[in-house]
Amino acid sequence: MFLSINSNKCDTAHASAGETRLTSKLIYAIFLLTSCPEHGAVLIQETKTKSVAPDKGLSRVKERRIPSLQSATDPSIYVAEELQLVEQTLLRAIRSREQTLTDIAAHLIEGGGKRVRPMVTLLAFFGLGGKATQDIVDIATAIELIHTATLLHDDIIDGAETRRGKVSAYKKYGLKSTLVAGDFLFIKAFEFAGKFDDTVVEWTADACALLTEGETLQGHFNRNRAVTLDNYLEIVTRKTASLFHTGAKVGAYLAGTSSTLIEEAGRYGLNMGIAFQMVDDILDVTGHPDLLGKPIGIDLRDGNPSLPIILAVNAGESAVCEAFEEPEPSEQQIAGALTAIKSSAVIADAKQLAKQYASDALRSIKKLPPSLYRNGLKTLVQLIVDRDF
Amino acid sequence: MFLSINSNKCDTAHASAGETRLTSKLIYAIFLLTSCPEHGAVLIQETKTKSVAPDKGLSRVKERRIPSLQSATDPSIYVAEELQLVEQTLLRAIRSREQTLTDIAAHLIEGGGKRVRPMVTLLAFFGLGGKATQDIVDIATAIELIHTATLLHDDIIDGAETRRGKVSAYKKYGLKSTLVAGDFLFIKAFEFAGKFDDTVVEWTADACALLTEGETLQGHFNRNRAVTLDNYLEIVTRKTASLFHTGAKVGAYLAGTSSTLIEEAGRYGLNMGIAFQMVDDILDVTGHPDLLGKPIGIDLRDGNPSLPIILAVNAGESAVCEAFEEPEPSEQQIAGALTAIKSSAVIADAKQLAKQYASDALRSIKKLPPSLYRNGLKTLVQLIVDRDF
Numbered sequence: 001m002f003l004s005i006n007s008n009k010c011d012t013a014h015a016s017a018g019e020t021r022l023t024s025k026l027i028y029a030i031f032l033l034t035s036c037p038e039h040g041a042v043l044i045q046e047t048k049t050k051s052v053a054p055d056k057g058l059s060r061v062k063e064r065r066i067p068s069l070q071s072a073t074d075p076s077i078y079v080a081e082e083l084q085l086v087e088q089t090l091l092r093a094i095r096s097r098e099q100t101l102t103d104i105a106a107h108l109i110e111g112g113g114k115r116v117r118p119m120v121t122l123l124a125f126f127g128l129g130g131k132a133t134q135d136i137v138d139i140a141t142a143i144e145l146i147h148t149a150t151l152l153h154d155d156i157i158d159g160a161e162t163r164r165g166k167v168s169a170y171k172k173y174g175l176k177s178t179l180v181a182g183d184f185l186f187i188k189a190f191e192f193a194g195k196f197d198d199t200v201v202e203w204t205a206d207a208c209a210l211l212t213e214g215e216t217l218q219g220h221f222n223r224n225r226a227v228t229l230d231n232y233l234e235i236v237t238r239k240t241a242s243l244f245h246t247g248a249k250v251g252a253y254l255a256g257t258s259s260t261l262i263e264e265a266g267r268y269g270l271n272m273g274i275a276f277q278m279v280d281d282i283l284d285v286t287g288h289p290d291l292l293g294k295p296i297g298i299d300l301r302d303g304n305p306s307l308p309i310i311l312a313v314n315a316g317e318s319a320v321c322e323a324f325e326e327p328e329p330s331e332q333q334i335a336g337a338l339t340a341i342k343s344s345a346v347i348a349d350a351k352q353l354a355k356q357y358a359s360d361a362l363r364s365i366k367k368l369p370p371s372l373y374r375n376g377l378k379t380l381v382q383l384i385v386d387r388d389f
Numbered sequence: 390m391f392l393s394i395n396s397n398k399c400d401t402a403h404a405s406a407g408e409t410r411l412t413s414k415l416i417y418a419i420f421l422l423t424s425c426p427e428h429g430a431v432l433i434q435e436t437k438t439k440s441v442a443p444d445k446g447l448s449r450v451k452e453r454r455i456p457s458l459q460s461a462t463d464p465s466i467y468v469a470e471e472l473q474l475v476e477q478t479l480l481r482a483i484r485s486r487e488q489t490l491t492d493i494a495a496h497l498i499e500g501g502g503k504r505v506r507p508m509v510t511l512l513a514f515f516g517l518g519g520k521a522t523q524d525i526v527d528i529a530t531a532i533e534l535i536h537t538a539t540l541l542h543d544d545i546i547d548g549a550e551t552r553r554g555k556v557s558a559y560k561k562y563g564l565k566s567t568l569v570a571g572d573f574l575f576i577k578a579f580e581f582a583g584k585f586d587d588t589v590v591e592w593t594a595d596a597c598a599l600l601t602e603g604e605t606l607q608g609h610f611n612r613n614r615a616v617t618l619d620n621y622l623e624i625v626t627r628k629t630a631s632l633f634h635t636g637a638k639v640g641a642y643l644a645g646t647s648s649t650l651i652e653e654a655g656r657y658g659l660n661m662g663i664a665f666q667m668v669d670d671i672l673d674v675t676g677h678p679d680l681l682g683k684p685i686g687i688d689l690r691d692g693n694p695s696l697p698i699i700l701a702v703n704a705g706e707s708a709v710c711e712a713f714e715e716p717e718p719s720e721q722q723i724a725g726a727l728t729a730i731k732s733s734a735v736i737a738d739a740k741q742l743a744k745q746y747a748s749d750a751l752r753s754i755k756k757l758p759p760s761l762y763r764n765g766l767k768t769l770v771q772l773i774v775d776r777d778f
Contacts, residue, residue, distance in 0.1 A: 213490065
């Protein structure tokens with residue numbers, strides 16, 4: 001990410017080179033110094049509550065210390081404490097009676113990840129007046145667990161060799177164990193999300209169902225030239241945007257805000273989620289493998305209907321059409337198709353589309369009350385569109 | 390099953406030849422006539438409740454008509470109405486925006502299945518004084534959905550060709566779609582179970598986690614001669630008995646009974662679940678493929694440490710040791726190993742063990758208050774031990 005804190009000890013908090021790219025280490029160090037419990041800032045209480053609903057049975061915490069870093073370009077800084085708790089909760093959640101399951105989950109969870117979904121959930125919650133901490137940390141953790149479970153299963157489906165810059169769990173641990181580890185993470189997510197009220201359970205379950213339905217719809221259009229931009233939007237709405245949409249909505253709902261603002265937060269998540277996937281697709285053509293932590297051209301290799309591929313296919317780019325339809329395209333075919341995409345108007349068009357959705361997300365933000373967290377949500381969209389990893 | 394009712398229309402209720410083996414069609418016809426709404430019996434109300442806890446917020450139904458068929462040998466008859474509702478709820482649960490997901494789930498769900506887990510849950514609930522219906526139907530449905538999800542994923546793990554007498558979903562629809570359909574069913578189960586209170590959510594999630602941990606432990610002992618009877622008991626406790634254990638416990642809990650009786654119901658489920666798996670393992674050696682709906686010798690083929698295999702390996706049966714350790718045993722090796730098991734004391738010993746666990750389950754039943762449902766639980770254990778399919 002922007003910032004990923006993997007330890008609860010101030011002096012060992014660290015972020016990888018890639019993760020600090022978008023922020024100033026200095027700003028982060030100052031923030032850490034002012035917010036670390038050992039230096040006098042808040043200690044987040046953890047309590048177990050039953051059937052959590054907005055403004056009901058929530059665990060209260062001491063006054064949050066809000067970092068006065070209005071110039072910060074890293075939106076994670078506004079919810080750094082909670083993201084740290086999400087990290088700790090993730091590590092607790094993946095403890096299993098079977099070390100293999102913990103190892104596989106840790107392989108992916110400790111391997112980085114942007115934690116964008118928890119961040120959106122947390123920023124929406126605090127941005128809409130949420131006060132309690134442990135519950136929002138739990139639901140943010142559940143959402144990240146669901147995301148991680150789908151990554152494990154996606155790697156099986158795509159036969160992925162690498163993920164987050166290292167060998168994929170699927171390649172390292174094999175199909176059987178990775179499949180079961182994915183199930184394990186889904187179950188752990190359920191354990192966290194299941195304590196909330198029916199609305200949260202329903203929204204979260206529906207987001208999960210949409211993920212599987214998006215994966216299935218994508219499967220229908222695998223190496224299929226008939227795929228349209230509308231099909232693509234339906235796939236990404238389900239497969240990527242649904243967790244952002246739900247995260248933001250649940251955050252707003254648990255903050256106890258109005259239904260209008262809950263919907264607006266959801267719309268923010270939805271549109272930024274679509275923009276996020278569009279940029280992901282673009283980077284699979286224009287990105288650098290070292291920065292991405294994986295090779296480029298994966299969508300062409302796997303026959304996934306990504307945005308640049310669809311735009312190029314619809315424009316009749318023959319090299320792209322051939323590589324996309326070919327069951328096992330050669331490296332030469334893939335390289336040729338990538339060059340064809342890059343030398344066409346496709347990337348500019350795709351970026352324009354991503355910007356449109358980012359701009360829709362920003363429109364929703366304007367309807368939220370002004371706060372540092374709202375600034376964070378705004379910055380996040382801008383970073384997502386401008387990122388190169 | 391004993392009885393599987395796939396329709397809510399009285400005149401189309403049916404059971405396959407295999408399913409009616411243990412009961413009298415005549416008795417069932419009389420029962421159906423007296424319990425069908427069109428003939429004046431109860432109509433179960435459906436209401437949506439929030440955060441369901443025992444004796445709190447439960448939907449009430451009209452007086453249940455309890456069949457006065459004390460001589461019935463089919464335990465499903467005591468909860469036939471609710472099992473019918475479970476069938477209907479299962480079919481509603483698997484409706485997806487993607488027909489493929491519904492088709493895969495329906496392939497397995499409509500393909501029969503004994504519905505023993507919902508039956509245990511329902512019998513424990515009513516046997517311990519439970520009155521409301523929709524909530525217990527929902528949690529029984531969730532438990533069957535979890536079971537079905539694991540079957541889909543198990544078939545991928547084992548590369549199973551057949552399931553419930555027909556081609557497996559994995560073989561028919563392929564790995565990718567079957568994997569996603571399994572996830573979809575897990576999610577749907579979560580949707581049903583998530584509306585209950587923290588205790589039910591925790592128990593259900595823990596049972597699911599145990600399932601994955603049982604699968605993982607079994608994987609460690611795949612084709613591994615070092616496996617002991619203790620390892621086996623740990624595997625089946627997690628992999629098979631956990632859902633029976635939780636089903637019975639949740640049923641008792643939702644009935645609002647004492648913690649002592651909840652534990653006793655749980656112990657019943659645990660021990661009958663272990664006996665159930667032991668008999669399953671025995672039938673993989675001694676059963677008839679037509680009755681089982683699948684070939685025999687699967688455990689040897691897949692290298693699964695089943696009870697007869699473990700007993701034979703521990704007794705130094707060389708033909709079994711060789712076939713078990715061989716990565717791809719020939720049909721001849723499997724046939725030789727099956728003959729060796731059958732001509733040894735292994736099957737008698739395995740049956741003895743299954744009877745011990747069945748007897749432990751019966752001991753728990755004695756502590757439950759007398760009722761027709763308690764009779765049902767008792768008969769169920771006897772049928773499980775004596776079954777040949």
